[in-house]
Amino acid sequence: MEIIKGKSILNKVAIGPILYHRKTESQVKRRTVEDAEAEVKRYEAAVACAEDELRTLHQKACEQVGETGAAVFEVHMMMLEDADYRDSVLNIIRNQKTNAEYAAAVTGDNFYRLFADMDDEYFRARAADVKDITDRLVKILSGDAVESGFLTQPVILMAEDLAPSETVQLEKDMLLGFITEQGSPNSHTAILARSMNIPALVSVAVKESWDGKTAVIDGETGTLYVDPDEETLAAMKKKKQAEEERERLLQELKDKEDVTLDGTKVKLYANIGDVSDVAEVLKSNAAGIGLFRSEFLYLEKKTYPTEEEQFAAYRQVAEMMAGKEVIIRTLDIGADKQADYFKLKKEENPAMGYRAIRICLTRPEIFRTQLRAIYRASAFGKISIMFPMIASLWEVQKAKEIAASVREELTEQGVPFGNVAIGIMIETPAAAIISEDLAKEVDFFSIGTNDLVQYTLAIDRQNEKLDEFYDPKHPAVLRLIRFVAESGHKHGCMVGICGELGAETELTEEFLKMGIDELSVSPSFLLKVRKKIRETDLTK
Amino acid sequence: METFQYTITDEIGIHARPAGELAKLAKEFQSKITLKTETKQADAEKLMAVMALGIHHGQTVTVEIDGADEKEASEAVRKFFEAKL
Numbered sequence: 001m002e003i004i005k006g007k008s009i010l011n012k013v014a015i016g017p018i019l020y021h022r023k024t025e026s027q028v029k030r031r032t033v034e035d036a037e038a039e040v041k042r043y044e045a046a047v048a049c050a051e052d053e054l055r056t057l058h059q060k061a062c063e064q065v066g067e068t069g070a071a072v073f074e075v076h077m078m079m080l081e082d083a084d085y086r087d088s089v090l091n092i093i094r095n096q097k098t099n100a101e102y103a104a105a106v107t108g109d110n111f112y113r114l115f116a117d118m119d120d121e122y123f124r125a126r127a128a129d130v131k132d133i134t135d136r137l138v139k140i141l142s143g144d145a146v147e148s149g150f151l152t153q154p155v156i157l158m159a160e161d162l163a164p165s166e167t168v169q170l171e172k173d174m175l176l177g178f179i180t181e182q183g184s185p186n187s188h189t190a191i192l193a194r195s196m197n198i199p200a201l202v203s204v205a206v207k208e209s210w211d212g213k214t215a216v217i218d219g220e221t222g223t224l225y226v227d228p229d230e231e232t233l234a235a236m237k238k239k240k241q242a243e244e245e246r247e248r249l250l251q252e253l254k255d256k257e258d259v260t261l262d263g264t265k266v267k268l269y270a271n272i273g274d275v276s277d278v279a280e281v282l283k284s285n286a287a288g289i290g291l292f293r294s295e296f297l298y299l300e301k302k303t304y305p306t307e308e309e310q311f312a313a314y315r316q317v318a319e320m321m322a323g324k325e326v327i328i329r330t331l332d333i334g335a336d337k338q339a340d341y342f343k344l345k346k347e348e349n350p351a352m353g354y355r356a357i358r359i360c361l362t363r364p365e366i367f368r369t370q371l372r373a374i375y376r377a378s379a380f381g382k383i384s385i386m387f388p389m390i391a392s393l394w395e396v397q398k399a400k401e402i403a404a405s406v407r408e409e410l411t412e413q414g415v416p417f418g419n420v421a422i423g424i425m426i427e428t429p430a431a432a433i434i435s436e437d438l439a440k441e442v443d444f445f446s447i448g449t450n451d452l453v454q455y456t457l458a459i460d461r462q463n464e465k466l467d468e469f470y471d472p473k474h475p476a477v478l479r480l481i482r483f484v485a486e487s488g489h490k491h492g493c494m495v496g497i498c499g500e501l502g503a504e505t506e507l508t509e510e511f512l513k514m515g516i517d518e519l520s521v522s523p524s525f526l527l528k529v530r531k532k533i534r535e536t537d538l539t540k
Numbered sequence: 541m542e543t544f545q546y547t548i549t550d551e552i553g554i555h556a557r558p559a560g561e562l563a564k565l566a567k568e569f570q571s572k573i574t575l576k577t578e579t580k581q582a583d584a585e586k587l588m589a590v591m592a593l594g595i596h597h598g599q600t601v602t603v604e605i606d607g608a609d610e611k612e613a614s615e616a617v618r619k620f621f622e623a624k625l
Binding site: 071074075078079081082083084086111114115118119120122123126129130 | 552553557560563586589592595
């Protein structure tokens with residue numbers, strides 16, 4: 001097995017045999033001609049012929065990949081009409097008395113270099129388009145037929161480079177993916193691959209010896225496996241299956257409402273751990289973000305993240321979600337999530353130790369920085385704040401006091417902020433049991449089932465030996481959840497679930513019957529849960 | 541001569557497709573339409589030359605229209621920029 005890294009164009013898996021596509025370069029020879037005007041006419045005829053070919057390709061691409069993917073051929077037609085290109089070809093023919101092929105090749109080369117030397121990646125990638133139209137003209141002039149339809153079985157196509165006109169001529173059903181040495185993520189070929197929805201890796205040093213070998217493209221990691229071992233192949237097949245299932249669900253459900261058969265609307269939210277996760281959330285069209293873990297801002301750093309750094313991240317997510325709710329959980333560091341610069345002492349029992357709100361309340365300077373950043377970002381979208389690891393009423397009151405003083409400070413400084421709801425995680429049995437008292441203090445609860453299960457059952461969820469004892473659906477847990485929902489609702493408090501249990505579709509119906517208002521799940525589970533919600537009838 | 545300035549809002553800049561459409565539009569008028577940046581200029585009818593300006597998002601271009609139908613041409617080109625770029 002060989003493992004090679006490349007730049008991935010599309011986050012998908014492809015498995016199949018490699019077909020190496022050798023490009024037959026037309027060798028252009030310079031000839032001196034007597035009758036330059038005859039060459040000019042040949043050139044004009046070739047341009048007309050190329051335009052015809054491009055019109056056909058454009059139509060074919062429109063049918064196969066839609067307008068966006070087909071636009072490249074329109075651009076090529078426009079380039080063919082370019083006055084400078086044409087003038088250059090005609091000048092060479094007339095002044096140097098050369099054949100039209102040669103004049104076109106030289107002109108193409110010059111324009112190729114003009115673009116290839118540009119700073120901007122997009123414009124640099126246009127060099128390939130110039131080359132493509134030039135090759136087309138040269139082929140027509142020298143009478144070479146454009147090859148097409150050379151695929152007889154589904155393959156991963158490998159080449160030094162693929163021109164857009166080559167990729168569109170391939171039978172779409174026969175193409176599993178492609179690997180090229182050249183081509184940037186901005187090239188038209190890459191755009192076509194995206195619109196054809198097939199994975200592709202570019203910037204791979206291709207080897208002719210791979211021809212015919214089985215290979216896997218893992219678009220997620222940008223990895224190519226040539227001759228994969230059984231284990232890799234099995235893992236990738238599984239990944240591909242999961243991907244197909246997601247794809248199918250996505251097509252079916254992405255724009256559907258989160259509503260049960262009897263018409264109860266459910267807030268289906270997503271959990272994210274980084275700004276980059278938002279794309280996935282938008283794709284599945286979740287109604288909001290129910291848990292934005294702010295830890296990534298702290299864990300990826302060597303020192304405390306500044307207010308500005310945090311503000312930029314929160315603001316970006318709020319803006320990307322465009323008015324949909326974004327619940328930011330304040331710092332939940334400690335236990336299994338450590339950052340050296342916090343200088344936390346090693347603990348005997350970290351899960352029950354110095355973590356989350358306990359750090360925030362004893363080191364308020366860290367807490368205030370984060371709250372300022374969150375409030376400032378709230379001017380740019382709908383942001384809510386959630387405090388983790390609450391066990392006592394005073395902790396909530398204290399955290400709210402600090403939040404209030406941050407708001408006062410911002411008001412004094414004339415810094416704008418929005419209307420921010422305040423909620424807490426219910427993840428300790430203590431918080432669940434006093435949830436009626438807590439409900440009077442906050443706007444919403446979000447039940448963190450991972451910790452709630454661990455603390456209720458007194459089972460360390462990181463200890464594999466305890467797997468047989470670890471039962472997240474333990475009646476004690478479910479009764480606590482029901483109790484929290486009831487207590488919350490008594491005082492007008494919205495109740496959601498953001499732990500892993502929220503994505504358990506076996507429990508969806510039970511949760512909704514308990515009156516849970518919101519389920520927040522990892523983006524990859526959104527559609528699975530949406531499907532379940534839409535199949536559930538709460539009147540039965 | 542008519543002239544106006546425009547700051548590109550398109551994410552990529554004056555890329556291939558709008559450059560091509562601009563060339564087509566420019567050919568409809570008798571007036572000579574020129575795109576100018578601080579250091580370079582190009583005839584709007586010439587797609588490759590316009591692309592070679594490499595005008596990116598946020599950059600401001602000056603458009604000069606000179607000729608018999610400059611008023612209408614200026615109006616049409618300005619509208620094109622606002623809609624497409």
